[in-house]
Amino acid sequence: MEFxxxxxxxxxxxxxxxxxVVVVMLAIAWRRNHSQTFLLSVAGLNLALLSIFPxxxxxxxxxxxxxxxxxxxxxxxxxxxxxxxxCVTLAHAYLGEGGTGYPGNREELYLLMLLAATGGIxxxxxxxxxGLFIGLELLSVPVYGLVAYAFFNKRSLEAGIxxxxxxxxxxAFLLFGMALLYAEAGSLSFSGIGxxxxxxxxxxxxxxxxxxxxxxxxxxxxxxxxxxLWTPDVYEGAPAPVAAFLATASKVxxxxxxxxxxxxxxxxxTGVMSDVLSVIAIASILFGNLLALTQNNLKRLLGYSSIAxxxxxxxxxxxxxxxxMEAIGVYLITYVLTSLGAFGVxxxxxxxxxxxxxxxxxxxxxxxxxxxxxxxxxxVMMLSLAGIxxxxxxxxxxxxxxxxxxxHQWWLVGSLILGSAIGVFYYLRVMVTLYLVEPKLHRHDxxxxxxxxxxxxMLLAVSVMVxxxxxxxxxxxxxxQRATLGLVG
Amino acid sequence: MILPWxxxxxxxxxxxxxxxxxxxxxxxxxxxxxxxxxxxALGLWLWSQGNYSFAPQPGADPTWALEFQHxxxxxxxxxxxxxxxxxxxLMILLTGLLGVLSVLCSWKEIQRHVGFFHLNLMWILxxxxxxxxxxxxxxFFFFWEMMLVPMYFLIALWGHSSSDGKKTRIYAATxxxxxxxxxxxxxxxxxxxxxxxxxxSTGVITFSYAELLKTKMSLTTEYILMLGFFxxxxxxxxxxxxxxxxxxxxxxxxxxxxxxxxxxxLKTAAYGLLRFALPLFPNASAExxxxxxxxxxxxxxxxxxxxFAQTDIKRLIAFSxxxxxxxxxxxxxxxxxxxxxxxxxxxxxxxxxxxxxxxLSGQLYERLHTRDMREMGGLWSKIAYLPAISLxxxxxxxxxxxxxxxxxxxxxxxxSFASFPWVTAIATTGxxxxxxxxxxxxxxxxxGPSKSDAVLAGMDARELIMVLGLAVLLxxxxxxxxxxxxxxAxxxxxxxxxxxxxxxxxxxxx
Numbered sequence: 001m002e003f004x005x006x007x008x009x010x011x012x013x014x015x016x017x018x019x020x021v022v023v024v025m026l027a028i029a030w031r032r033n034h035s036q037t038f039l040l041s042v043a044g045l046n047l048a049l050l051s052i053f054p055x056x057x058x059x060x061x062x063x064x065x066x067x068x069x070x071x072x073x074x075x076x077x078x079x080x081x082x083x084x085x086x087c088v089t090l091a092h093a094y095l096g097e098g099g100t101g102y103p104g105n106r107e108e109l110y111l112l113m114l115l116a117a118t119g120g121i122x123x124x125x126x127x128x129x130x131g132l133f134i135g136l137e138l139l140s141v142p143v144y145g146l147v148a149y150a151f152f153n154k155r156s157l158e159a160g161i162x163x164x165x166x167x168x169x170x171x172a173f174l175l176f177g178m179a180l181l182y183a184e185a186g187s188l189s190f191s192g193i194g195x196x197x198x199x200x201x202x203x204x205x206x207x208x209x210x211x212x213x214x215x216x217x218x219x220x221x222x223x224x225x226x227x228x229l230w231t232p233d234v235y236e237g238a239p240a241p242v243a244a245f246l247a248t249a250s251k252v253x254x255x256x257x258x259x260x261x262x263x264x265x266x267x268x269x270t271g272v273m274s275d276v277l278s279v280i281a282i283a284s285i286l287f288g289n290l291l292a293l294t295q296n297n298l299k300r301l302l303g304y305s306s307i308a309x310x311x312x313x314x315x316x317x318x319x320x321x322x323x324x325m326e327a328i329g330v331y332l333i334t335y336v337l338t339s340l341g342a343f344g345v346x347x348x349x350x351x352x353x354x355x356x357x358x359x360x361x362x363x364x365x366x367x368x369x370x371x372x373x374x375x376x377x378x379x380v381m382m383l384s385l386a387g388i389x390x391x392x393x394x395x396x397x398x399x400x401x402x403x404x405x406x407x408h409q410w411w412l413v414g415s416l417i418l419g420s421a422i423g424v425f426y427y428l429r430v431m432v433t434l435y436l437v438e439p440k441l442h443r444h445d446x447x448x449x450x451x452x453x454x455x456x457x458m459l460l461a462v463s464v465m466v467x468x469x470x471x472x473x474x475x476x477x478x479x480x481q482r483a484t485l486g487l488v489g
Numbered sequence: 490m491i492l493p494w495x496x497x498x499x500x501x502x503x504x505x506x507x508x509x510x511x512x513x514x515x516x517x518x519x520x521x522x523x524x525x526x527x528x529x530a531l532g533l534w535l536w537s538q539g540n541y542s543f544a545p546q547p548g549a550d551p552t553w554a555l556e557f558q559h560x561x562x563x564x565x566x567x568x569x570x571x572x573x574x575x576x577x578x579l580m581i582l583l584t585g586l587l588g589v590l591s592v593l594c595s596w597k598e599i600q601r602h603v604g605f606f607h608l609n610l611m612w613i614l615x616x617x618x619x620x621x622x623x624x625x626x627x628x629f630f631f632f633w634e635m636m637l638v639p640m641y642f643l644i645a646l647w648g649h650s651s652s653d654g655k656k657t658r659i660y661a662a663t664x665x666x667x668x669x670x671x672x673x674x675x676x677x678x679x680x681x682x683x684x685x686x687x688x689x690s691t692g693v694i695t696f697s698y699a700e701l702l703k704t705k706m707s708l709t710t711e712y713i714l715m716l717g718f719f720x721x722x723x724x725x726x727x728x729x730x731x732x733x734x735x736x737x738x739x740x741x742x743x744x745x746x747x748x749x750x751x752x753x754x755l756k757t758a759a760y761g762l763l764r765f766a767l768p769l770f771p772n773a774s775a776e777x778x779x780x781x782x783x784x785x786x787x788x789x790x791x792x793x794x795x796x797f798a799q800t801d802i803k804r805l806i807a808f809s810x811x812x813x814x815x816x817x818x819x820x821x822x823x824x825x826x827x828x829x830x831x832x833x834x835x836x837x838x839x840x841x842x843x844x845x846x847x848x849l850s851g852q853l854y855e856r857l858h859t860r861d862m863r864e865m866g867g868l869w870s871k872i873a874y875l876p877a878i879s880l881x882x883x884x885x886x887x888x889x890x891x892x893x894x895x896x897x898x899x900x901x902x903x904x905s906f907a908s909f910p911w912v913t914a915i916a917t918t919g920x921x922x923x924x925x926x927x928x929x930x931x932x933x934x935x936x937g938p939s940k941s942d943a944v945l946a947g948m949d950a951r952e953l954i955m956v957l958g959l960a961v962l963l964x965x966x967x968x969x970x971x972x973x974x975x976x977x978a979x980x981x982x983x984x985x986x987x988x989x990x991x992x993x994x995x996x997x998x999x
Binding site for chain 2: 369386388389394398401405416420425428429436472473474477481
């Protein structure tokens with residue numbers, strides 16, 4: 001195919017991000033400087049974000065058979081870039097300046113994060129199994145390095161290796177599934193598979209097995225029950241900004257590609273697959289919430305709660321018609337904002353790096369009476385995760401329930417209600433801990449001027465967004481409504 | 490434009506309280522007092538100005554004394570839609586009054602983090618006012634859930650642990666939150682179900698009360714959706730199988746929290762039944778009425794028996810609320826205008842009397858540092874005024890003629906006797922048990938041998954004014970209830986029409 005200027009404009013976010021990777025790499029080779037690397041990454045990510053606006057004008061446009069640059073892709077590209085930007089900002093605070101902070105080489109973290117973001121961009125615009133696989137691996141492989149970035153810390157190293165082994169296993173499942181699907185459908189493009197499956201009515205057993213195995217591979221990355229075992233350990237072991245990246249950008253990208261796959265091949269969610277998805281959704285909601293109940297480690301708790309949240313998202317995927325696409329978009333946006341906020345507070349509490357992260361719940365006791373703004377941010381995030389009105393999380397949960405009711409998925413709606421009742425318990429436990437006063441207060445403070453630092457400003461902005469979208473969600477809804485899938489031309 | 494201000498005033502006042510804390514701990518109290526006085530004054534002004542013969546009636550678009558509408562979330566046809574009629578006005582007056590009192594009664598009790606305390610207090614009241622004014626179902630739910638958060642903080646941070654130290658205040662607060670939040674989500678599912686049923690027949694997504702009233706649906710659908718609403722309201726009212734959060738929350742909450750819980754939060758559930766559950770689902774409600782009334786009866790007796798057995802004075806009052814709300818439930822589902830009016834009077838009178846009893850037990854706690862009645866006794870001669878005033882409110886609580894509670898209970902029983910004689914007859918015997926637990930409370934706390942010889946401080950002017958004001962108000966409602974009855978008449982007439990028609994249809998169908 002011939003590349004025109006249109007194609008380059010459509011690909012601009014991807015190209016600019018890749019270019020940033022190269023520039024950052026060369027800059028590190030030329031002169032090691034933490035601030036310079038940070039500024040280069042931030043500039044590149046901002047440029048990529050801005051390039052979405054001209055790109056929207058030419059969408060939808062298929063660039064090579066592998067990628068489909070449509071509004072749907074751009075919404076999630078925007079989300080991935082924004083969350084990467086937030087994670088990079090947090091990482092800057094976390095690694096610290098000069099003699100204090102992280103003792104090893106700081107600059108490569110940005111490089112890896114940018115690479116992973118590039119993978120995410122490829123993933124959300126993939127309309128071909130090859131594009132999907134390339135994107136997924138480009139996203140995952142840098143994350144192994146990121147999780148183990150604090151490699152002299154035993155837990156971080158352990159988490160990195162664990163994530164690598166399980167992720168590779170997931171990729172193997174995915175590849176096997178793709179092969180089976182290709183054997184049956186004779187095509188690797190999503191729409192080709194869709195046509196081939198639709199022609200036979202109910203998909204053949206081989207194709208169903210293939211789809212099932214592909215789903216297993218993706219479910220590993222999304223940490224759905226029963227493929228969730230790595231989640232708490234990796235969340236706990238990974239440095240806080242990396243955990244934030246894992247919870248937001250990485251999961252959003254994988255979920256988005258799954259939505260595209262299942263929307264373009266609707267017969268994929270019929271028959272046994274639909275039941276399997278429902279069971280996995282219910283299991284994720286219940287197990288995620290139940291296992292989070294007794295956690296005393298904030299990062300583990302958030303890990304388990306993310307399992308439950310992706311269970312909620314699966315409800316919309318199972319419903320798959322009507323408002324489902326919108327619901328998924330809204331929920332992912334609210335979830336990303338909320339997770340960024342929650343991990344952001346943990347990051348700032350642990351900044352600059354001093355051997356281990358401040359992730360034990362007792363370290364947050366009575367935080368309100370020392371760090372009111374930081375606590376306000378955390379409170380808003382916990383309420384948003386619990387889905388209480390006045391926060392964005394409520395709008396997301398409202399959408400999911402509406403989708404479930406619309407599709408008459410009563411079991412799923414029932415488990416959502418049960419799950420969020422359980423969830424309220426541990427979110428409240430975290431929240432009230434922030435306000436408790438203890439006679440012998442364990443002093444563990446964020447740096448005094450945390451509001452002035454970029455990370456602090458970013459966090460305040462995120463919590464204002466969460467509050468604003470909870471009170472006036474109309475702009476977000478309009479944005480998501482426009483994010484439709486482009487059909488293959 | 491006055492309706493949004495009714496909601497905004499407490500929210501803004503709350504923020505000012507928080508900011509005012511840096512200028513000393515007295516300033517937030519005054520700001521809060523001023524805020525709630527303003528709210529009450531606005532309510533009274535609206536009462537003197539408005540025409541409360543407008544209220545929603547079946548068969549026509551609802552009319553209101555005051556209405557405010559502004560688009561909010563266009564995607565779902567959700568708007569900021571507020572409206573005022575007689576019933577909501579009375580509830581707002583009650584909220585304003587108890588708001589003033591809850592600020593006053595925490596004047597000495599709350600010494601830690603005064604600003605943050607008043608922020609929470611004001612936000613609860615703002616949320617409650619929102620519940621009483623919203624007639625967009627999304628907005629109603631929004632406020633319904635929102636007010637839980639500040640209430641949670643109020644109990645969890647300023648509460649007391651139970652007398653035996655087994656149940657902490659955080660346990661109580663969490664239990665309260667989970668019960669109401671989970672049941673609220675069931676209501677959200679029912680709201681969405683109703684909206685989608687309406688969408689399937691009309692093609693318009695809307696959460697507007699006026700539009701949803703016209704929804705046509707099969708009786709089975711109606712029944713299921715009605716149950717969704719009923720469960721949420723039943724938890725908050727509380728109806729007996731769903732009541733277990735209430736005694737814990739009441740006992741562990743600070744005085745202001747108990748006053749708000751018993752006085753106003755429980756009333757939001759009765760209000761929700763009258764405003765939403767009955768008019769939206771009249772046929773299902775008529776069919777459900779015998780079950781609801783049975784639950785009401787169980788509540789009356791269960792609440793009374795358990796109140797009698799309590800040793801903690803606040804738990805006793807909490808269980809008495811369960812008993813009183815049983816009467817309200819019977820009145821609401823009886824479908825007679827008289828009984829519905831009685832239910833409103835009972836809501837007002839119980840709001841005042843329960844608030845007074847909680848304030849009095851709060852004052853006792855400040856003096857004795859215990860709520861355990863086994864450690865009281867013989868207090869009659871030791872504290873000036875307080876025991877006598879307690880006796881008055883205990884008598885009011887048992888429904889003594891001349892107090893508002895008598896008017897409420899009498900109207901409920903008289904109204905429902907015509908159609909449900911057996912239920913009424915059994916409920917009437919519940920009044921006897923009401924006397925038993927009210928008097929045993931007085932007996933255990935104030936009479937008998939004295940446990941210690943320490944001299945206790947008498948009541949100061951602030952404490953006296955609070956409870957005497959409530960006493961005067963309660964007698965006024967009891968002697969001359971006409972202005973209140975007139976105000977709520979139109980609304981109750983509408984509800985009666987909805988339910989009455991449904992009862993007739995049900996009877997003819999059998």
